[in-house]
Each structure stands twice: as structure tokens, then as C-alpha cells.
Amino acid sequence: MSHHRLAPNVHDHKNALEEALGLLRTELELPGPYPAEAVEDARAAIAALKLPSYDLTAVGFVTIDPASSTDLDQAVFIEPDGNGYRVMYAIADVPAFVAPGGPLDAETRRRGQTFYAPDGRIPLHPEVISEGAGSLLPGQECSAFVWDFTLDGDATVLSVGVRRARVISRDKLSYKGAQADLDAGTASPVLSLLREVGLKRVALERAREGASLNMPEQEIVQLPDGGYRIDAVPQLPVEDWNAQISLMTGMAAAQLMLEGKVGILRTMPAPDERSLRHFRLQTEVLGRPWDGEVSYGEYLRSLDPTDPRQLAIMHSAGMLFRGASYTAFDGTVPEDGIQSAIGAAYAHTTAPLRRLVDRFVLVICEALSNGGDVPGWAREALPLLPGIMAGSDQLASRMERLALDTVEAALLLNHIGQEFDAIVISGSKPQNGNGNGNGKNGNGNGKNGNGNGNGSSGIIQIAEPAVTARCAGELESGTKVRVRLVSSDITTRQIHFELVS
Incomplete structure (x- = not known):
């Protein structure tokens, strides 16, 4: 889709947007600059680091990430192995830099994850680790947890182990560049095998009725002149294939921990019948009905x-x-430890630079894989981690939604009074009295809230710029309508449309 931005001469609007986005940090009480004590703890760990004796520096690992990324968690290497494959997946050895119970440990627990705020990233770890000594940067000798898989010809896992090793990434590849090489037939053997294994892992996902919701990524981008735009780009195939290696690793981690009866899983219940019925109705009114004869994962793909x-x-x-x-x-295996969208037990373990829980999963899996004792500090943290991660996830989701709401309001400021074609996502609902709560399309305060008044309204989606908002009028789900923008307010994040008769 095209990029959207404020007109360069609308300085008042631009300043209001910058101020509103900047205030999000205060409003949401996001973490501030990294405490000096924690940074010093990190620097001391870097100075004292001893690389593992197990040497895999001759292995041709490569990283595949967005072009601008410098916090590189994973590096992959794939080679043929008889009729199957050998996959080696190196994950940044973040535990080597975090002393249990120290200032850095405490600060990472307070943060929980890296926050991608519109005015800059708020890292889980100090940059001396996340973009320096702990990142799998090309040419840098690093410590890593290396997952070593043997796969059969269908890419089913036959065996897996994980241990700390010294590694060197050979190249930092971007998704766009990797996809271009694959499409042109000039890709390296590792990339070609990534496609081959990735496609087979997708087939296995379909067989177990797993589901991947590969939404276009929405990213708020600051422009050189201080304006903003929202990029929403569909995922490239290589991103899906790369993600399949991460999913395979997370499934292997879960299995190791379940067999060892200690660890932490990422779980999700299967959708209930009411949700499935509602979704099936939505697919009908939007013109591409899901008949239920194929799995919803297959349908989504x-x-x-x-x-x-x-x-x-x-x-x-x-x-x-x-x-x-x-x-x-710890000691009692959960009865329902399945991540229903994946269709298997699963654990987060491949992004320790950006997500707290992965650090603990890595050390637990390494110990279990090699017959060692799980460190006491990791066991002691297990009861605390679900609450830490839940709070961090909620904060990250709210920040992302409010930031997008703010930018969407800014994008529409110069279009008040204009008409747009739209699709009705959700039909009209009566509005009465005061609403409660916050959030996009929610009741009460926040963008598109119901607020006061009577009448009917529904949720619409316009294509250019890509915005979802509330619209007043009698609306039928799935129909194409013509709407007029009545108002757009950056500070309140409210956008109001009306149906054009």
C-alpha cells in the first residue's frame, strides 16, 4: 500500500502529533532511560565474559531480520543430512550477561520486554548488550545457545539438542534482500534450504491444523522532516519460512520442559463455539465465507x-x-499445555534480547538437554514470570494501539469533510448514555468511543489511508458504503465518520 504522512507545511498538526506521541511515555508510565547501576552491571558482565569451549565458529550461520535491526537474537544454518536436513539455530546467550539478583536482572524484570514506541525503542537490555556484545552481529565471535536439529525428508524433527557454543554469524541478511535473491535464483544454499524446510514445516502445520495469522505489519515511521506515516506491508514468504524455524524451536523447548517436568509454556485455549460462529458470520458478510470444511488455519492462510x-x-x-x-x-505437568493456534505445546525461547521469559527457558532447556541441574535462580523465577509477562504484554499492546490511534487521527486531519469508500466490518449498534473504558472502537473515552447520545453506529474500514473507525448511521456488515469524515482529534484520539446518504 502507499505511504501516508502529514503534509510538510502543516506544522501545527505535526507539532501536536509529536507532543501527543511523546506524552504516551508519561501517560502509560513506560520505562525511562536505563539506570546507571544496571548499565554498569552489564558492562562488568561483558568484561568478565568467557566464551564457551564448544567451538562452532566454522559453521556458516546467517541472520535474517528487518534491514534496520541491530538486536539480532537468532542465526540459522541448514545443510542436507542424508534424505533429510540438519538445522542449527543459534540464539543469543543473554543469560551470560545477566547476573541473577543483580541490578540488571531487576531492571529487566521491571521491563519484561522491549517496547517499540513511536518516538524510539525502549530496550529490555542496555544497548551495550542488545546491540553490542549480546547481539549476533556479523563477524563478531559470540556465545550462543545452539539448537541442533535432525529432520527427516518431510522436515519432521527426529532429534534435538541444545548447548552453549562459540559462533560467528557470516552475514546479516534482510528479509527483502533474501526474498529478492530467492526470487532471482541467486540465493545461497542456506537460503534455498530455508525455503525448502520452511515450506515443509508449513505443510506440517497444516496437518496438525495449526493457524498462523500473518497480518500485515503496521509500523509508525518518523520521516526526516519530522512527520509520520504508517507502513502496513504484507509479510514476505521468507518471513514465514524463517518463523517456522523459530516455531519448531519453541515446540522443541516445550517438549524438553514437559519431559523434564519443569519450565514455562506459552499457552492459548482453542476458540469457543460462540467465537467460531461469529467469525463464520463475519466471513459470510464480507464475501469470502468459511464453510468449516477446512481448518480455520488453512482458511486464514x-x-x-x-x-x-x-x-x-x-x-x-x-x-x-x-x-x-x-x-x-515445576514437578507437575500442566494438563492443558497446548498453544491452540500452533496446534502443539510451545514455549518462547528464540528472542531473549527482546523478551524476558526466553532467558529462563534457554537455561532450563540447556540443562535438561545435557542432563544437568536446572539453576535454582531459574526455578525460583518460574512462579513470577507469568505475571511479569502478562503485565508487560498488556502495556505493549496498549501502547501500540494508542500510538496507532494517534497517528491515524493525524493522518486524517487534512481530510475533514471529505468522502471515502469504506467496508462495514461491524453493523450498526444503538448508542445510549455514557460509555465506559478506553481503546479503539471501545466504549467511552478513547478513539471512536461511543460516548453520549442516541442513534446507531458501526465499525468501518477505509482503504486509503488504511483506518478502522466508528461511523454513525444505519450500517449492514459486509456492505460497501460511502462515508464522510466529520472530525479527527489528535489529543483525544477520536475519529468520527457519518454515512453519506
């Missing part, structure tokens, strides 16, 4: 996010991915 109606279906599918949580256990 068939959707085209560049089609506004099908993108609306993908947004509606979010209701099927609710209830994700973390389940910690």
Missing part, C-alpha cells in the same frame, strides 16, 4: 491482505486468538 474485505476478515480473526498466557510448572 488463503486470505489476501491486499484485499480490503479479506483484510477485514483477518482483523476479525483476532477473536480466535484470545486468551494467550504463560503456564509455569
Whole structure:
């Protein structure tokens, strides 16, 4: 889709947007600059680091990330192995830099994850680790947890182990560059095998009726002149294939911990019948009905996010991915430890630079894989981690939503009074009295809230700029309508449309 931005000469609007986005840090009480004591703790750990004796520096690992990324958690290497494959997946050895009980440990627990605020990243770890000594940067000798998989010809896991090793990434690849090489037939053997294994892992996901909701990524981008735009770009195939290696590793980590009867899983219940019925109705009114004869995962993979109606279906599918949580256990294996969207037990373990829980999963899995004792500090943290991660996830989600609401309001400031074509995502509902709560399309305060008054309104999606908002009028789900923008306010994050008769 095209990029959206404020007109360069609208300085008042631009300043208001910058101020509103900057205030998000205060409003949400986001973490501030990294405490000096924790940074010094990190620097001391870097100075004292001893690399593992197990040497895998001859292995041709490569990283594949967005071009601008410098906090590189994973590096991959794949080679043929008989009729199957050998996959080696190196994960940044963050535990080597965090002394249990120290200032850095305490600060990372307070943060929980890296926050991607519109005016800059708020890192989980100090940059001397996340973008320096702990990152799998090309040419840098690093300590890593290396997962070593043997796969059969269908890419089913036959064996897996994990141990600390010295590694050197050979190259820092971008998703766009990797995809271009694959499409041109000039890709390296590792990339070609990543496609081969990735496609086979997708087939295995389909066989176990797993579901991937590959939404276009929405990113708030600051422009050189101080303006902003929202980029929303569908995922490239190589991103899916790369993600399959991460999913495979998370499934292996979960299995190791379940067999060892200690660890923490990422769990999610299967969607209930009510949610499935509602989603099926939404697919019907949006013109691409899901008949239930194929799994909803297979159905979601068939959707085209560049089609506004099908993108609306993908947004509606979010209701099927609710209830994700973390389940910690020590001695008693959880009865329901499945991540339903994946269709298997799963654990977060491949992004320790950016997510707290992965640090603990890595050391637990390494100990279990090699017959060692799980460190006491990791066991002691298990009961605390679900609450830490839940709070951090909620804060990150709220920040992302409010930031997007703010930028969407800014994008529409110069279009008040204009008409747009739109798709009705949710039909009219009566509005009465005062609403409660916050959030986009929610009741009461916040963008598109119901607020006071009577009448009917529904939720619409316009294609250009890509905005979802509330619209007054009698609206029928799935129909194409013409709407007029009545108002847009950056500070309140409220956007109001009305149906054009």
C-alpha cells in the first residue's frame, strides 16, 4: 500500500502529533532511560565474559531480520543430512550477561520486554548488550545457545539438542534482500534450504491444523522532516519460512520442559463455539465465507491482505486468538499445555534480547538437554514470570494501539469533510448514555468511543489511508458504503465518520 504522512507545511498538526506521541511515555508510565547501576552491571558482565569451549565458529550461520535491526537474537544454518536436513539455530546467550539478583536482572524484570514506541525503542537490555556484545552481529565471535536439529525428508524433527557454543554469524541478511535473491535464483544454499524446510514445516502445520495469522505489519515511521506515516506491508514468504524455524524451536523447548517436568509454556485455549460462529458470520458478510470444511488455519492462510474485505476478515480473526498466557510448572505437568493456534505445546525461547521469559527457558532447556541441574535462580523465577509477562504484554499492546490511534487521527486531519469508500466490518449498534473504558472502537473515552447520545453506529474500514473507525448511521456488515469524515482529534484520539446518504 502507499505511504501516508502529514503534509510538510502543516506544522501545527505535526507539532501536536509529536507532543501527543511523546506524552504516551508519561501517560502509560513506560520505562525511562536505563539506570546507571544496571548499565554498569552489564558492562562488568561483558568484561568478565568467557566464551564457551564448544567451538562452532566454522559453521556458516546467517541472520535474517528487518534491514534496520541491530538486536539480532537468532542465526540459522541448514545443510542436507542424508534424505533429510540438519538445522542449527543459534540464539543469543543473554543469560551470560545477566547476573541473577543483580541490578540488571531487576531492571529487566521491571521491563519484561522491549517496547517499540513511536518516538524510539525502549530496550529490555542496555544497548551495550542488545546491540553490542549480546547481539549476533556479523563477524563478531559470540556465545550462543545452539539448537541442533535432525529432520527427516518431510522436515519432521527426529532429534534435538541444545548447548552453549562459540559462533560467528557470516552475514546479516534482510528479509527483502533474501526474498529478492530467492526470487532471482541467486540465493545461497542456506537460503534455498530455508525455503525448502520452511515450506515443509508449513505443510506440517497444516496437518496438525495449526493457524498462523500473518497480518500485515503496521509500523509508525518518523520521516526526516519530522512527520509520520504508517507502513502496513504484507509479510514476505521468507518471513514465514524463517518463523517456522523459530516455531519448531519453541515446540522443541516445550517438549524438553514437559519431559523434564519443569519450565514455562506459552499457552492459548482453542476458540469457543460462540467465537467460531461469529467469525463464520463475519466471513459470510464480507464475501469470502468459511464453510468449516477446512481448518480455520488453512482458511486464514488463503486470505489476501491486499484485499480490503479479506483484510477485514483477518482483523476479525483476532477473536480466535484470545486468551494467550504463560503456564509455569515445576514437578507437575500442566494438563492443558497446548498453544491452540500452533496446534502443539510451545514455549518462547528464540528472542531473549527482546523478551524476558526466553532467558529462563534457554537455561532450563540447556540443562535438561545435557542432563544437568536446572539453576535454582531459574526455578525460583518460574512462579513470577507469568505475571511479569502478562503485565508487560498488556502495556505493549496498549501502547501500540494508542500510538496507532494517534497517528491515524493525524493522518486524517487534512481530510475533514471529505468522502471515502469504506467496508462495514461491524453493523450498526444503538448508542445510549455514557460509555465506559478506553481503546479503539471501545466504549467511552478513547478513539471512536461511543460516548453520549442516541442513534446507531458501526465499525468501518477505509482503504486509503488504511483506518478502522466508528461511523454513525444505519450500517449492514459486509456492505460497501460511502462515508464522510466529520472530525479527527489528535489529543483525544477520536475519529468520527457519518454515512453519506
